[in-house]
Amino acid sequence: MKSLALTFATLFLASTLHGQAPAPAGQTLPAVKVDIKRVTVSEQPTPQFSASNVKDKRWRPKNWIEVDVEFDIQVPADAGGRNGSYSGLQLNIYLALQHTTKDGKREVAQGTLDLLSVPAGETCHALAYISPASMRAIFMKDTVTASTDIQGWGVEFIAEGQRVAADAKPVNGPWWEKTDALAILPGLLLNKLQTPFAPLWGDYDVPVKAK
DSSP, X not given: OOOHHHHHGGGGTTOOOSSBOOOOTXXXXXXXXXXXXXXXXXXXXXXXXXXSSSOOOOOOXXXXXXXXXXXXXXXXXXXXXXXXXXXXXXXXXXXXXEEEOTTSOEEEEEEEEEEOSEESSSOEEEEXXXXXXXXXXXXXXXXOOHHHHEEEEEEEEEETTEEEEEEEESSSSOGGGOGGGEEEXXXXXEXXXXXXXXXXXXXXXXXXXXX
């Protein structure tokens, strides 16, 4: 199977996407600025909670794929500066899977998070997940690992309809836009509210709009 890096490396050899994206010709970027610090893709076992007054069920936790995007934002002084926040931020996430269609297209899990009240002046996190059931349907196995089943990732932040920041691996460019070579699977990535992780970790991650 041809790697994602080999497929797209020549297309993005001279490109750079990290940090604030350039404005299209004739347009100015929104006043909010986003700096992507780190993107971590790993496994997260299904959480196990206990409750009283119910019959317990015996089950074996499976692995979810978790995407943790660490970033910070800057908002203008008239919006509060370091004490302000921003509610119109959208995060698009793309995961290139170690799987292709019958016609050789790379399958890419895609999801969108609508972030609410993103605070300036502090480190922020956004979390997204792929369920074990979705991964099993693709790979036909119960045990999944990010290191073997995820071949690359891409993230982009959208404000006022414009891309204000993006980052990607293994090639530093918007590989997800090369749709002729890809099979995009929209909605496969879930926000935390759509998963069993919803009550966990307090305000570690920024709030998201419920789907």
